[in-house]
Amino acid sequence: MWNHSMILKKSVKKKNNIKFIKSGIKYLQDIEIKGSFIVIEGPDASGRSTQIQKITTKLEAEGHAVINAGLRRSDLISKGIIEAKRNFLLGKRTMALYYAADFADQLENKIIPALKAGFIVISDRYIYTLIARSSVRGINKNWLHNLFSFAIKPDRVFYLDVDSHNLIHRVFQKNYSLDYYESGVDLGISNDIYDSFIKYQYALKKEFEKMRSRYSLINIDGNKNIEEVFQQIQTKIDDFLTSDNKETVIK
Secondary structure, eight states: OOTOOOEEEEEEOEEEOOOBBBSOOOOGTTOESSSSSEEEEETTTHHHHHHHHHHHHHHHHHHOOEEEEEETOTTTTHHHHHHHHHHTTTTTHHHHHHHHHHHHHHIIIIIIHHHHTOOOOESSSSSHHHHHHHHHHHOOOOHHHHHHTBBBSSSSEEEEEHHHHHHHHHHHHHHHOOOOTTTTGGGGSSSHHHHHHHHHHHHHHHHHHHHHHHHHHEEETTTTTTTHHHHHHHHHHHHHHHOOOEEEEOO
């Protein structure tokens, strides 16, 4: 038991009102959160999953409560998206709406409750991938930015930047084949799937470059080895968590 004369020094996360990218969800505007929201962006096979696993393990070892989120992880929506992609059922605008519903459900029922409880939420991609994918497919950018205006603003967004030619070798090592959508085959930009992959990934990268200043994306050189990439990200996360904490004295 603590004696009244004892002094406990403890790092405590400051409470902040939740911040939305634009209009947000009205009834959630005044919610106070104690946790932190971190996003890892990057193309398929860029190493996101590996980095998230390493970051999660380190943070939990330090005593943080961590929860993960990401694309197609809504209990309500995810199966429908997978089925639609498998059977090529939906148009590109409808697919964008589907993904928006997936994240809206996660925000309301998973991400925001976790942030209120003081968790660190790490998301394996976020709305930025969805905006980039849809932009490349010709959907109006203003429409997309408005569509995802309900989303909350992450504390840090890291983009794993990997050269397209390096990326394609990683994809083959991981999956032994190229994915239809991740290669942009649906766009008809090339009859050769290898060439289509390179062109599509380059187009996505350009879209992320356009979003960098608007959404404060932090570029990470994903061409380096796993440990070097991890150090780049973890140093910035540590700096953020340290600067965001304050020392509280309990008597």
